Amino acid sequence: MLNIGNKQKRVDGPQKVTGKATYAADIASPFYHAYVLQSTIACGSITAIDTSAAEAFEGVKGIFTHKNLPERLKNKVDYTDPLSPPGKPFRPFYNDKILYNGQPIALVVAQTFEQARYASKLIKVTYEEKKFKGSLSDNLKNASADRAPEPASNRGDFKKAFKNSDYTIIREYRQSRNYHNPMEPHATSVEYKSDGSLVVYDKIQGVASSLKYLNGVFGLGADRVQVKSDFVGGAFGSGLRPQYQLFMATLAALELKHNVQMVMTRAQMFSFGYRPEVIHTMKLGCSKDGILKALSHKTVGETSTFEDFNETIVDWSGLLYKCDNVNLEYELTPVQSYTPLDMRAPGGVSGVYALECAIDELAHEAGIDPLEFRRKNYVDYDQNEDKPFTSKELMACYARCEEVFGWKNRKDLSKTEPHLLKGYGMATGSWEALQQPASVSLSMNEEGTFTIKCATADIGTGTYTVMSQIAADKLGVSIEKIKFMLGDTAFPDSPIEGGSWTVSSVGSAVASVCEKFKYRIADIWKRNNPDYQAVAFEDISFQKGKLEYGSKTFAFTEIMQQASKEELSIAHSESPAAGQNTHSGYAHCCVMVEVTVDKDLGIIKVPRLVNVSAAGKIINPKTAENQLLGSMVWGLGMALREEGMVDTRYGRVMNANFAEYHIAVNADIHDIHTEFVEEKDDKVNPLGAKGVGELGIVGLAAAISNAIFDATGKRLRKLPMLLDDVLEA
Amino acid sequence: MKPFQYTRLSTEDLSLGTTLRDSTILAGGTNLVDLMKYGVEEPDSLADIGKLPYAQIEESDKGLLLGALVTNADTAYHAAVKSTYPVLNKAILAAASSQLRNRATNGGNLLQRTRCYYFYDTTMPCNKREPGTGCAAIKGFNRIHAILGTSASCIATHPSDMCVALAALEAKVHVLRKGETIVIPFDQLHRLPGDQPEKDHNLEPGDLITHIQLPAEGFSEHFEYLKIRDRESYAFALVSVAACLKVSQGKIADIRVALGGVAHKPWKLKEVEKDFFGKEASTENFQSLAEQLIQGAQGFGTNDFKISLVKGAIVRALNNALNPS
Numbered sequence A: 001m002l003n004i005g006n007k008q009k010r011v012d013g014p015q016k017v018t019g020k021a022t023y024a025a026d027i028a029s030p031f032y033h034a035y036v037l038q039s040t041i042a043c044g045s046i047t048a049i050d051t052s053a054a055e056a057f058e059g060v061k062g063i064f065t066h067k068n069l070p071e072r073l074k075n076k077v078d079y080t081d082p083l084s085p086p087g088k089p090f091r092p093f094y095n096d097k098i099l100y101n102g103q104p105i106a107l108v109v110a111q112t113f114e115q116a117r118y119a120s121k122l123i124k125v126t127y128e129e130k131k132f133k134g135s136l137s138d139n140l141k142n143a144s145a146d147r148a149p150e151p152a153s154n155r156g157d158f159k160k161a162f163k164n165s166d167y168t169i170i171r172e173y174r175q176s177r178n179y180h181n182p183m184e185p186h187a188t189s190v191e192y193k194s195d196g197s198l199v200v201y202d203k204i205q206g207v208a209s210s211l212k213y214l215n216g217v218f219g220l221g222a223d224r225v226q227v228k229s230d231f232v233g234g235a236f237g238s239g240l241r242p243q244y245q246l247f248m249a250t251l252a253a254l255e256l257k258h259n260v261q262m263v264m265t266r267a268q269m270f271s272f273g274y275r276p277e278v279i280h281t282m283k284l285g286c287s288k289d290g291i292l293k294a295l296s297h298k299t300v301g302e303t304s305t306f307e308d309f310n311e312t313i314v315d316w317s318g319l320l321y322k323c324d325n326v327n328l329e330y331e332l333t334p335v336q337s338y339t340p341l342d343m344r345a346p347g348g349v350s351g352v353y354a355l356e357c358a359i360d361e362l363a364h365e366a367g368i369d370p371l372e373f374r375r376k377n378y379v380d381y382d383q384n385e386d387k388p389f390t391s392k393e394l395m396a397c398y399a400r401c402e403e404v405f406g407w408k409n410r411k412d413l414s415k416t417e418p419h420l421l422k423g424y425g426m427a428t429g430s431w432e433a434l435q436q437p438a439s440v441s442l443s444m445n446e447e448g449t450f451t452i453k454c455a456t457a458d459i460g461t462g463t464y465t466v467m468s469q470i471a472a473d474k475l476g477v478s479i480e481k482i483k484f485m486l487g488d489t490a491f492p493d494s495p496i497e498g499g500s501w502t503v504s505s506v507g508s509a510v511a512s513v514c515e516k517f518k519y520r521i522a523d524i525w526k527r528n529n530p531d532y533q534a535v536a537f538e539d540i541s542f543q544k545g546k547l548e549y550g551s552k553t554f555a556f557t558e559i560m561q562q563a564s565k566e567e568l569s570i571a572h573s574e575s576p577a578a579g580q581n582t583h584s585g586y587a588h589c590c591v592m593v594e595v596t597v598d599k600d601l602g603i604i605k606v607p608r609l610v611n612v613s614a615a616g617k618i619i620n621p622k623t624a625e626n627q628l629l630g631s632m633v634w635g636l637g638m639a640l641r642e643e644g645m646v647d648t649r650y651g652r653v654m655n656a657n658f659a660e661y662h663i664a665v666n667a668d669i670h671d672i673h674t675e676f677v678e679e680k681d682d683k684v685n686p687l688g689a690k691g692v693g694e695l696g697i698v699g700l701a702a703a704i705s706n707a708i709f710d711a712t713g714k715r716l717r718k719l720p721m722l723l724d725d726v727l728e729a
Numbered sequence B: 001m002k003p004f005q006y007t008r009l010s011t012e013d014l015s016l017g018t019t020l021r022d023s024t025i026l027a028g029g030t031n032l033v034d035l036m037k038y039g040v041e042e043p044d045s046l047a048d049i050g051k052l053p054y055a056q057i058e059e060s061d062k063g064l065l066l067g068a069l070v071t072n073a074d075t076a077y078h079a080a081v082k083s084t085y086p087v088l089n090k091a092i093l094a095a096a097s098s099q100l101r102n103r104a105t106n107g108g109n110l111l112q113r114t115r116c117y118y119f120y121d122t123t124m125p126c127n128k129r130e131p132g133t134g135c136a137a138i139k140g141f142n143r144i145h146a147i148l149g150t151s152a153s154c155i156a157t158h159p160s161d162m163c164v165a166l167a168a169l170e171a172k173v174h175v176l177r178k179g180e181t182i183v184i185p186f187d188q189l190h191r192l193p194g195d196q197p198e199k200d201h202n203l204e205p206g207d208l209i210t211h212i213q214l215p216a217e218g219f220s221e222h223f224e225y226l227k228i229r230d231r232e233s234y235a236f237a238l239v240s241v242a243a244c245l246k247v248s249q250g251k252i253a254d255i256r257v258a259l260g261g262v263a264h265k266p267w268k269l270k271e272v273e274k275d276f277f278g279k280e281a282s283t284e285n286f287q288s289l290a291e292q293l294i295q296g297a298q299g300f301g302t303n304d305f306k307i308s309l310v311k312g313a314i315v316r317a318l319n320n321a322l323n324p325s
Ligand SMILES: Cc1cc2nc3c(=O)[nH]c(=O)nc-3n(C[C@H](O)[C@H](O)[C@H](O)COP(=O)(O)OP(=O)(O)OC[C@H]3O[C@@H](n4cnc5c(N)ncnc54)[C@H](O)[C@@H]3O)c2cc1C
Pocket: A658, A659, B024, B025, B026, B027, B028, B029, B030, B031, B032, B033, B034, B049, B068, B072, B094, B095, B096, B097, B100, B103, B104, B105, B106, B107, B108, B109, B110, B111, B112, B113, B159, B160, B161, B162, B207, B208, B209, B210, B234, B235, B236, B237
């Protein structure tokens, strides 16, 4: 093995750092620019909209509102995309109704972005306003389990077991709304071709989603539109569903018969999906010696009034620890807002936050070290599904994390500064290791260069690199000989890039297509070399672009020449491994943190973060580490910084910018360390690899919360935890 | 952004009185341009002062003269600022990010506008942006708002860090008004909102800040700038304290305490400070000074915590100033 398991630098690194990587807004065609005007009320309707001044403004090419939506878009049009939750998707300009504050109500298309932006301000809108009904907490009476999918089944007798427990806790935990905020704002560039067909460059985590949407809404099939997405500057779930800029740019391009580009502003990045606000109620009971006897987890989350967005939240509480008496409930409450959207480790982050805080509280009640408590309640099979795990080296994570962090002697580590309280906390994290069907094609040209295509995406995770590594190793060629291409609806189908399943799904397909290639080239070689006809495939090896048999070597290119072939092409569709059915696949981690809390000023700092993960075979430790570090930084942000501030009088996000929506910055991150333990897995997929894009954010907020308690004796039970929470607790 | 006229002023244009009255001054643009994009400020005409001759720092025995166009970064790292006015160095470096400090000017820093969420959002009621529309912050998100010197029409804060240090140092501001230089003591530059929150300061249209005059005394021995914020960099102060001390045989010979993040202007009360001259430099006295300094403080809900926080911060800052680490 040459590449797999090595810290391979990103193959697209040079393009990215020299600005040559083309993101959706970097396409250089002559575009008209589109800018969206948003509603300033949360509920009601538009009674009048006067666009005359905007139309007269220099450079303006067209204005779209509910008044002039093309008739065909009002007919039986399908606005869904592959990840639409139950309900009716948002339909821009469909009628005069206002569903949320910040809703796009007009689109101005002009020669320049600045003209479009200013002209949008000249549009006069009159509303009939209805009162905004408030946020999640104001609407709890409308919470209902009917709108939400059923969680994993209850087991045992929770009530009885809870009553008979020696130690019990009942606690509520709250999480505020978070926004994805990828570095690259959402953008779509549409090229309008002379034959009326379109090439659409979209910011999306799977081009097939955009295509499905364009087909449903505009009736554009694959014959009339090609969707491309070579590079995505982060998405974290915000690109799982097509966002409204795709609708806008396409509508304008079709109507104006011209290239149109729309790039959202940072403020507009707060006008669609988000990680929903949720409230958890946890009831846990254990025996004197710390054996978990009863667990109930109820979550109420916000959704929009038009779609029932749901996540898998409470199921995590039925999964992570051995417990025979479990009760899980999940409810949704509609609020007048856009529909929430999956965000990095959707559901897992939320469920595990509440569970890992509650476990810590129970361990404390029982007077047992939090790590010991978790070991006591370890479980080696999936109780929700009643299946074994494909692999689970969480015990090794605990052990290694304990050692690297110095958990046992942690209290001795404290140097005392008079006003600083030190605390230590930990949590378990976990994320699904799924595999989806994926297809790829491979071709080798006469120079022996391989092109592998798949409609998957690289959202910054390193797909280009990892796939090139896998192919290079499987084919026995150097990585420079591999050209991996993605993000194009002309390429073979792929699952949407999300759920940390890309390495598992696309990677396995790449490995298989390479295997197929080897059989094929061996066949050709045998056919043209009668002497070797009887050679068994097992006796051949492949190295440095050559087929090797005994002491003889035959370059792939020679074999092709001999057969007078210019190109060799192979397609392959990979189905999930059998183990995906018979077993449950999860990656796991242990995270430990050190915090300091200023006892007079409430300031919380995190001098140390350690994560040890078990995620099967790590194809590229460098990109894997990147993923872990990034998600840990975000976990810190979620714990201590991020809060989408919705004014409950107006339904408006009041901090829709990077000055006031606080993401973690470099100065917030001190010592941060991540490692992987060895984990062999022959069931999860042929590569034995689990994704790591989401794992690191799961559990981290709980670990910080637990450490704050250790330092101060205060349980803050809300996210984000701010200095005023410390002072007021 | 509304279309506007743009003029770059040259030294010859310094018959300024007329030129500037109808224009908005553009310096580094880090605040003004931002506000223009949001539609909060919609000037018809911008006067770029970047080429005017106020980009030097001059030393004299009366103190240091900071040109209005010197960047925040160059000011902070100037040798004399570092050695004689370390509290100013520390305050400037606690602000924004290095990119912003490289661009932001001293004049612009003084006149930067509030970060009130509702001021920034043109769809919201705001008396400062649109007099008479009401104040959405009083019953809204006011975690970053003022607890001192507020009025029924506005509870905004002045967001600058640099200004808090300048207030403590009792700097003076040189202003070119109708061709004449006038000198304004720092505590008279900014104002409290009263019933005219649209006015941040006491300058008149057309006034140009040319310099900031630092007095000879820089409190280089006993000083602290303590900034409390929501992240360790790139966030405005929830509360900040500039503390300067002169101590003689354990007694306070001079004491200056200015507060940021609590009022519409840096908060400093000379009468209170004077009360402590000659007293022992002790935690008890610092506590009592803190109590007096924030007397009458009033919270509006989510900013109630600032009242106890600022007391703790004053005592901590003074103790740090007393015992430099
Ligand atoms: C994201 C962000 C974070 C920030 N964080 C902080 C922080 O933590 N602490 C902090 O203190 N600051 C912070 N700042 C604010 C920054 O310090 C100010 O934006 C900057 O100092 C303004 O200077 P400027 O030269 O760019 O002013 P400009 O934007 O050019 O002008 C600002 C105002 O001053 C007027 N003006 C400028 N020069 C003169 C003059 N010579 N005479 C008369 N009027 C003049 C202008 O007309 C305008 O009204 C932050 C800014 C941003 C954008």
